[in-house]
Amino acid sequence: MVDSINNATGVLTALRQLQNASSSLSDSENRVSTGLRIRQARDGAAEYKSAATMTNDMGALHAVTMSLGRAEAISDTAIAAGEQISKLLIEMKGMAVAASSADLSDDQRANYSALFEQNKEQLVTFIRAAAFDDANTLDGTKPNGVSFLADADAAQQLTLKGRNFLPGGGINLLGGDITFATAGSAHQAVLAIDATIENVGRELADMVSENRRVRDQVKFVGKLADALASGVSRLVDADLAAESALIQALQVKQALTTEALNIANRAPQSLLTLFRSS
Numbered sequence: 713m714v715d716s717i718n719n720a721t722g723v724l725t726a727l728r729q730l731q732n733a734s735s736s737l738s739d740s741e742n743r744v745s746t747g748l749r750i751r752q753a754r755d756g757a758a759e760y761k762s763a764a765t766m767t768n769d770m771g772a773l774h775a776v777t778m779s780l781g782r783a784e785a786i787s788d789t790a791i792a793a794g795e796q797i798s799k800l801l802i803e804m805k806g807m808a809v810a811a812s813s814a815d816l817s818d819d820q821r822a823n824y825s826a827l828f829e830q831n832k833e834q835l836v837t838f839i840r841a842a843a844f845d846d847a848n849t850l851d852g853t854k855p856n857g858v859s860f861l862a863d864a865d866a867a868q869q870l871t872l873k874g875r876n877f878l879p880g881g882g883i884n885l886l887g888g889d890i891t892f893a894t895a896g897s898a899h900q901a902v903l904a905i906d907a908t909i910e911n912v913g914r915e916l917a918d919m920v921s922e923n924r925r926v927r928d929q930v931k932f933v934g935k936l937a938d939a940l941a942s943g944v945s946r947l948v949d950a951d952l953a954a955e956s957a958l959i960q961a962l963q964v965k966q967a968l969t970t971e972a973l974n975i976a977n978r979a980p981q982s983l984l985t986l987f988r989s990s
Contacts, residue, residue, distance in 0.1 A: 729965075729969040729972065733965045733966040733969050734966060744956065749948055749949060750763060750947060750948040751948075759947045759948065760948075762947055763944050763947045763948045766940045766943050766944050766947075767940075767944055769864055769940055770937055770940045770941060770944070772864035772865075773864050773933055773936055773937045773940070774937070775861065775864075776861045776862065776863060776864055776933050777930065777933055777934065777937070779860040779861040780860055780861070780862070780870070780926060780929055780930045780933060781930070782844075782845060782847075782860065783858070783860040783870060783872060783926045784923070784926045784927060784930060785844045785845070786844045786845065786847050786849060786858060786872060787849075787872055787919065787922055787923040787926055788844075788923065789842055789843065789844040790842050790848075790849045790850055790872075790875075790919055791916065791919050791920060791923060792842075793838050793839065793841065793842030793850060794842075794850070794877075794912060794915065794916040794919060795916070796838050797835055797838050797839070797877065797912055798909065798912050798913065798916060800831060800834060800835060800838070801835075801905055801908055801909045801912060802909065803831070804828065804831050804832075804886075804905055805902060805905045805906065805909065807824055807827060807828060807831070808828070808892070808898055808899075808901040808902045808905055809902055810824065811824040811825070811828070811892040811895075811898035811901070812895050812898040812899040812901075812902055813895060814895040816895070821892060821893075824892045824898075825891060825892040825893065828891070828892050828901070832879070832886055832890075835877075835879075835884065835886070836878060836879070839851050839877045839878055839884075849872050849873065849874050849875055850875050850876070850877045851876065851877070851878055852874070852875070852876030852877075852878055852881050853874075854874030855874050855876075856874060857871045857872050857873045857874040858871065858872045858874070859871045859872075860872075860926075862929055863933075864936075870925065870926060870929055872922055872926075873918065873919075873922065875915055875919075877912070877915075882911075883908070883911040883912060883915060884908050884911070884912075885904045885905075885907050885908045885911070886901075886904055886905065886908055890904050
C-alpha cells in the first residue's frame with residue numbers, strides 16, 4: 713500500500729540506490745580504464761602524498777642514473793685506451809730489445825728509431841682520443857678527477873681519478889730523450905718502457921676498480937628505482953581482477969535497482985484502481 717502520494721518513499725529509496733550503483737560503477741570503470749586506484753588527492757590523501765613523494769624520488773634517481781651512466785662511459789673509454797696503450801708498449805719493448813743489439817747496421821737502427829718515434833706518437837694519439845663528452849681522464853686535463861652524483865639527495869659523489877699518461881706526466885717515461893740512437897740508449901729505452909708498462913698496469917688496475925664501483929652503484933640505484941616504482945604501484949594501481957568482478961556485481965545491482973525503481977514508480981498507480989472500482 714502506498715503511504716503517501718506526495719512522498720513516495722519507495723521511489724526515493726530505489727532512486728538513491730540506483731544513483732549509488734551508477735556512481736560506483738562509473739568509478740570502477742574509470743579505475744579499470746586508467747589502471748589507477750588513486751588518481752588524485754581526494755581518492756586517498758595519504759596514499760596520494762606518499763606516491764607523490766616516491767615519484768619525486770624516482771625522478772631524482774633518474775638524474776643519478778644519467779650521471780652514473782656518463783661516469784661509466786668515461787671510465788670505459790679510458791680503460792679501452794689504457795689497454796691499447798699497454799699493448800703498444802709491449803710491442804715497443806720488443807722493438808727496443810732488438811735495437812739494443814750492438815751489431816745492427818746504421819740502416820737497421822734508423823728503421824727501428826723511426827718506428828719507435830711513430831709508436832710514441834701513436835701513444836699520444838691514444839691518450840688524446842680517450843675522451844667522452846669532453847672529459848678525458850688520461851691527458852692530465854682533469855687533475856682533480858671528474859665527480860658524479862651517487863645518490864638522490866646529492867649528498868654523495870663518485871669520483872674518477874684524473875691521470876696523465878702523456879710523456880713527462882709521471883706515468884709515461886718515454887720522453888724525447890728516449891731514443892734508439894745507440895745500443896746503449898736503446899737499452900735505456902728498454903728500462904724506461906719496462907717502468908712505463910708497470911706504471912700503466914698499476915693505473916689500469918685502479919681504473920678497473922673505479923669502473924667496478926661505478927657499475928655497482930648503477931645496479932644499486934637501479935634496484936632503488938625499481939623498489940620505488942613497485943611501492944608507487946602498490947599504492948595507486950588498481951586491482952584489475954577485483955575491479956572486473958566489482959563491475960559485474962555493480963551492473964547486476966544497477967539492473968536490480970532499475971527494476972525496483974520501475975516497481976516503485978508503478979505503486980502509486982494502484983490508487984487509481986480504487987477510483988475506477990468506485
